[in-house]
Amino acid sequence: MALSTSVKSAVKARSLPIYRDIPSLLRDPLNSFAEWGRQADGEIVRLDAKVCSPYLITAPDHVQHILRGNQDNYARGGIFYSPLKDLFGDGILGADGDTWVHSRRIMQPMFTARHIKLIQSRMAGFINEGLNALEEPARTGAPVDVDDLMASIVTKAVVGLIFGQRISREQADELTAATNTLIPSMIPRVVTPFLPEWFPRPKDRVFAEAIKVFDKHMYEVAAARPREGDDDLLTLLLGAPGPDGGPPSPKWLRDNFSGVYGAASESTVSAMVWLMPILARHPEVHAKLTAEIDEVVGADEVGPEHLPRLVYTKQVIDELLRYMPVGWLFSRVAVDEDVIDGVRIPRGADILISPFISHRSEKYWDRPLEFDPERFAPGAPPPNRYSYFPFGAGGHLCIGNHLFATEALLLLAGLFSRFRLVNVTPSEPTRVVGATIKPLEKVEMVVRPAR
Numbered sequence: 001m002a003l004s005t006s007v008k009s010a011v012k013a014r015s016l017p018i019y020r021d022i023p024s025l026l027r028d029p030l031n032s033f034a035e036w037g038r039q040a041d042g043e044i045v046r047l048d049a050k051v052c053s054p055y056l057i058t059a060p061d062h063v064q065h066i067l068r069g070n071q072d073n074y075a076r077g078g079i080f081y082s083p084l085k086d087l088f089g090d091g092i093l094g095a096d097g098d099t100w101v102h103s104r105r106i107m108q109p110m111f112t113a114r115h116i117k118l119i120q121s122r123m124a125g126f127i128n129e130g131l132n133a134l135e136e137p138a139r140t141g142a143p144v145d146v147d148d149l150m151a152s153i154v155t156k157a158v159v160g161l162i163f164g165q166r167i168s169r170e171q172a173d174e175l176t177a178a179t180n181t182l183i184p185s186m187i188p189r190v191v192t193p194f195l196p197e198w199f200p201r202p203k204d205r206v207f208a209e210a211i212k213v214f215d216k217h218m219y220e221v222a223a224a225r226p227r228e229g230d231d232d233l234l235t236l237l238l239g240a241p242g243p244d245g246g247p248p249s250p251k252w253l254r255d256n257f258s259g260v261y262g263a264a265s266e267s268t269v270s271a272m273v274w275l276m277p278i279l280a281r282h283p284e285v286h287a288k289l290t291a292e293i294d295e296v297v298g299a300d301e302v303g304p305e306h307l308p309r310l311v312y313t314k315q316v317i318d319e320l321l322r323y324m325p326v327g328w329l330f331s332r333v334a335v336d337e338d339v340i341d342g343v344r345i346p347r348g349a350d351i352l353i354s355p356f357i358s359h360r361s362e363k364y365w366d367r368p369l370e371f372d373p374e375r376f377a378p379g380a381p382p383p384n385r386y387s388y389f390p391f392g393a394g395g396h397l398c399i400g401n402h403l404f405a406t407e408a409l410l411l412l413a414g415l416f417s418r419f420r421l422v423n424v425t426p427s428e429p430t431r432v433v434g435a436t437i438k439p440l441e442k443v444e445m446v447v448r449p450a451r
């Protein structure tokens, strides 16, 4: 489909007067976005907030055009990313253009499917060790805070694989605490992108304090020396040239460590926490999942050899990321004027793309609000690549997608081969958005030993 036509014959995008919805946007941003998606009905629309009017892109062809087909014209940045600039700086998650290309090129080899395969055993080791924390509560029947559990396991794995254990337990705890305050403090920034950067928002002080913690630890890590024989990301970056060809600057290292640490830990933890209440509400999925894990892993410790046979477990994870795409929104800025499907996109236009809207659209999915892993069963028609994009697409495709896929499989298979869920908070928690979607209420589970 040729999307670009001449600028002369192009029309203006339809406008949705969202300034009327600001109170509901602040109360429940995801609901507001879903509603605007419905009103857009596949057309390109402008979200008129008076102080700014980003373009909302929802149709798969249009998403494809921006993220891949004409990606050079759509720079990563804009109203979703600018509030996160203090956190991610000019690293892989903050920059675009040559500086971004440089970071991506250097890091890419660590995150390919091939490389992740090489580190599967180590990852399984971290996960099995992290799951030991459940033994005591499984014996006593004490409730476990799922967010705390996932955060401690994922942090251990991420710190081990990416930072080669060179972040201490205390540093990791402080970073986790800072991330936990950072996410809610980002909300006022992320949902009011139309306000100028200098405009004071609630929780600005908390946000600044959390950034200070990131700065302190990430600069400390950046001052480390490469160690002979280590093959972690830290060693790779310490030995790499900076974007100007000289030795890497402490700031460039800090920005890249913050981006990878933030993205790797926060997104994975958020996704896994959502799954437990879903399983409580879908006993048939829970039963099928544990039956597969019993058959494939049994009483063994989960390891790489089990991964290829965890077919249904993978379906559950794929559906989890459809139903609750924790990377719910991202933005781009049009470098130059463009025309998409006859609609004019002016130079400098802010573009919003939301997996949350796309994955839950009646227009592109059958029963989108139902959690149904059978959508991803072998032989089922594959979803449109641009109606299902939990990891984005094109040049900025999530670098951690293979890491997540392996980590999530090992985590679920490790958890359910060793423990049985006795009780979980069943109702769907209130959704809170920042850089990811987190549950507002604590999600607790009670487990018992599986055998």
Ligand code: HEM
Pocket: 076, 092, 093, 104, 259, 260, 263, 264, 265, 267, 268, 271, 321, 325, 326, 327, 330, 331, 389, 390, 391, 392, 393, 395, 396, 397, 398, 399, 400, 401, 403, 404
């Ligand atoms: C549930 C898990 C995850 C989800 C849903 C997720 C989602 C995303 C999305 C949607 C993007 C694209 C943003 C855009 O196009 O503007 C992205 C980029 C990125 N993700 Fe993930 N991510 C996850 C896990 C991870 C992990 C485990 C890592 C660890 C390295 C990671 C690191 C990154 C980085 C560095 C980028 C920026 C890539 C670039 O611009 O070149 N993510 N992620």
